[in-house]
Amino acid sequence: LEARPCDAVEESEALTQLILEAVRLRLMAEVPVGLFLSGGIDSTAVGWAMRQAAPSSLKSFAVGYEGDSEGELAWARKAAEALGTEHREVLVDCALFRDSLAKLAWHLDEPISDGACIPLMQLAKRARDEVVVVLSGEGADEVLAGYPIYARMLLMERARAVGGRSLERALAVAGRGARHPKLRRYLDLARRPLPERYLGVGRAFDDALVARHFGPRALKGLFERLEPLWRRTQGAHPLHRMLYNDTKVWLPDDLLLKADKTTMAWAVELRVPFLDHELLESAWSLPPELKLKGTVGKHLLRMSMAGKIPEGILRRKKKGFPVPLTRWLRAELYEPCRERLLASGSVSRGILGAAAIEGLLEEHRSGRVDRREELYALWLLEEWHEAFLTGGRRELLERARERRGDIGRPAWLQAASGT
Structure with a gap:
């Protein structure tokens, strides 16, 4: 983790070359390749590099939300226009979000509390109509300090x-x-x-x-x-x-795990150029001020992409997948969430108690405290528990294990049965 002396301009040029090479390697495929495009600097930078490596037709895919005031799709369209891609869009509303929870819990195998999983899964579903492999900007925030x-x-x-x-x-x-x-x-x-x-x-x-x-x-x-x-x-x-800890914990246990499982739910392979080992090794030796300048993250990436992608995207603040859960859980999803968490025999009720859950719900609905993270985590826990630890599905999994004796029991099933 020792930073080496370096020149900012030279390092920005070196980063450009590393991105180009990382993307070139990940374009190697015998199947159609596309791009997950959010309109942020990371995915737009990957799209720019894809254009340099393969100037022919490029398909991009973006996700947005019904009633979205953030204009996420508008930014993705700007990026797509600048890159000259064949652009596709997916719209997720609260009904689709709610109806996707059970399928998500099944494919995740474990309750990963990240609201971005469902839009990512819907994006993969749409992309699979036209491509088999997609590139994305995941990893740039952990490598170049974007959060x-x-x-x-x-x-x-x-x-x-x-x-x-x-x-x-x-x-x-x-x-x-x-x-x-x-x-x-x-x-x-x-x-x-x-x-x-x-x-x-x-x-x-x-x-x-x-x-x-x-x-x-x-x-x-x-x-x-x-x-x-x-x-x-x-x-x-x-x-x-902090970056080291996130590389060791957040990346493998959340970001990459959810990205792989939600895309593979629709047989789409996600590739992440920013986690190329040569790019990683170079980034780790950079001084902190080339990653975080004041309060602006990914400073070197912004230098690297200057003049290559639209200025507005270059200066845009970090957004990620801004799912409007706060709004939905105060309106259309409030009652479905409440019923799920307070149902007789719910695992959340057993852990926290009905009074605590009522408190979280009321704090959120009143606007006093944003409890979207807690409420979503508990809701997904309920879906996961139902999918794997209760009812006929568990029996089905047990029978499948018996038929395939060469495969051991999953760790979660061992824990659930106490063996």
Whole structure:
């Protein structure tokens, strides 16, 4: 993780060549290849490189949402027009989202709490009509520091370095007095050392909820699991320490897992040029300021793509797959979610209790706190539990295992049956 001395202009040119080569290698296929295009810098950069390597017809696919005020499809159209692709679009509404949950739980095999899974699965379904392989921009954020959380964590790190113990005590007092849960959480995070503050890019439940319902031991167990990773990067720059953890945990356990399973549900192979090993090795040796400049992530990638892709896309803030779950769970999906989580015998009710679930639902519907992450995680847990651990499907899986004695029982089934 040691950064080498380098020139920014030279490194941006080198990154361009690495992207071109990574894309060229991933275009090798005996079947049609397409592009998942979001209108962000990552997928547009991949599309630009695909155009350089194969100037012939290129098909791109984008997803949007009914009543979307963010204009995600509009950005994807701008990118498609600039790249000259044959562009296709998929529209996901709340009814399709709800109806896809059971199928998603089945294909994931495990309850991965990420709202982007369903739009990704629908995108793969549409793409399979025309292509078999797709390239996407996944991995750029972890390699080149694209997530906004990195800048927030570094700001807290600098504040702790200046304020020391006095600041920690002041933040502890302020945090206890803060009324808004989000402010209280940030004040609490700011007083902690980095290994206790940064637990990764995506989390469904905040520390207070985990401690309240599962006890302090649950949080301690999470810290202990991540501790060996922090130990390996002792002395490295805080940004590189976070990127290392996300490369070891977030990428394999969430981002790549969901991308592979949701696309393979429709027999589509997803390839990710930004995780090419030569590109990764080069990126790891770059100084932090070429990745994160102030609060702007992927600085070197923006330099690399300047003049190659539209300026608006170049300067656009990170969006990801902005599923409008907050809005849906306050309106059309509120009652279906409530019924699912509070049903007699629901696993969520058994874990948290009906009162706690009612509290999460009411906080979200009233607008006091955005609880979309928690509610979606619990809903998907219910679908997964029904798919694999209850009723006829479990019996079907058991019979399938008996017929194929050469294949051992999955870990989750062993855990469920206590064997």
